[in-house]
Amino acid sequence: MSGATDTALIAGSGRLPAIVAEAAPGLLVCEMIGAPCDLTGEHLRFRIERLVPFLDELTDRGIRRVVFAGAMQRPAIDPEQFDPRSAQLVPRLAMAMQAGDDATLRAVIEVFEEWEFEVVGAHEIAPDLVPDEGVLCGAPGVVEQADAERGAEIVAALGASDIGQGAVVARGLCLAVETVPGTDAMLDFVRHHKGLRRDLNGLKGVFYKAPKPGQDRRVDLPAIGVTTVENAAAAGLAGIAFEAGGVMLLDRAAVIAAAESAGLFLWARVP
Structure with a gap:
């Protein structure tokens, strides 16, 4: 080897x-x-x-x-x-x-x-970068699970057109998608447009992230870091769901600690 x-x-x-x-x-x-x-x-x-x-x-x-x-x-x-x-x-x-x-x-x-x-x-x-299936912290509810599924559908459609690897969904509605400016810019957009969720009965929404369909996973594998968690919390989201085995957690312990501190769930979801 x-x-x-x-x-x-x-x-x-x-x-x-x-x-x-x-x-x-x-x-x-x-x-x-x-x-x-x-x-x-x-x-x-x-x-x-x-x-x-x-x-x-x-x-x-x-x-x-x-x-x-x-x-x-x-x-x-x-x-x-x-x-x-x-x-x-x-x-x-x-x-x-x-x-x-x-x-x-x-x-x-x-x-x-x-x-x-x-x-x-x-x-x-560094194999520890990629979590296996499971909830790392918090507990996504039924609504959040449905939003994660909807997010996965949106990200798959985005990825097929080589646009982005993330989306924010609340009660089935897409609040934002990731484009060239990246994840932080998308979450900042959601933060600045919290008013769009006034008719969602207080539901916060879910950030979903996954690789593009068919992408070469040796390069540009999606990543979530502490800053991602902080920005998701600032955007008022309930948690972050991502494709199990397809997304890297940068400094896993610190990311989980940041999510727990912010009251967000982290869920490595089976596609």
């Missing part, structure tokens, strides 16, 4: 890269110029315009596995920085970017696999 010393971590921002690095000390941390990560220490920095030389260097260093972790914004491209071999990848990646995030990620994975790297998910490096 491969070890951390032959694994490269392509690190983005947020808490996830640190969790992966803590789970497997010795990873080669790589940071894309223009899309900085939050990890400290020395990193192997690379340009997207010089992707092929970067892949060659990973091979020369004995890297066999690659894991992507963290949010990674698209960097500004400098055409003058391209080397001839990397430039040949531009039409292929540009076409994928026009098709959406999933297509872009699949194209990137394909490029790494062509260099014979095994691409693995962050949850494969």
